[in-house]
């Protein structure tokens with residue numbers, strides 16, 4: 001199959017060299033830090049994608065997330081709590097139902113763009129990324145940079161704390 005690129009916007013200048021195309025195809029998932037931002041480059045079914053590496057929900061790393069087609073869109077599924085994020089647009093997708101509807105029918109809905117995505121281009125077998133310049137806040141911004149590192153550590157610590165509490169409750173109940 002011919003390699004295509006995820007066309008969300010046309011790049012012009014500001015291109016960062018990511019690596020050789022062959023190597024990135026082989027790796028399938030590649031982590032890079034560009035302009036102080038941690039991103040994930042994905043090669044899937046002949047197409048390159050790039051997005052912020054940490055999930056907008058609680059900063060989980062997306063690197064090992066499965067990819068599935070949901071509602072006609074390829075999505076990465078965050079390994080941490082299984083949130084679904086479309087590869088091209090960074091849209092958060094969720095299944096829900098309209099409470100007015102009887103019987104209830106579950107459908108996929110979009111929360112809008114939650115994960116910042118970046119543009120991938122190829123020139124002579126080399127892959128470049130143009131970082132997103134979309135203005136305004138996108139939820140995945142929260143877990144980037146120095147502050148993001150602290151927030152990610154906090155999210156981890158909270159998880160450990162919940163586990164510890166669950167253990168304590170269990171040992172209280174069963175001992």
Ligand code: FES
Pocket residue numbers: 055056057058059060078079080081082083
């Ligand atoms: S951190 Fe990704 S789903 Fe919660």
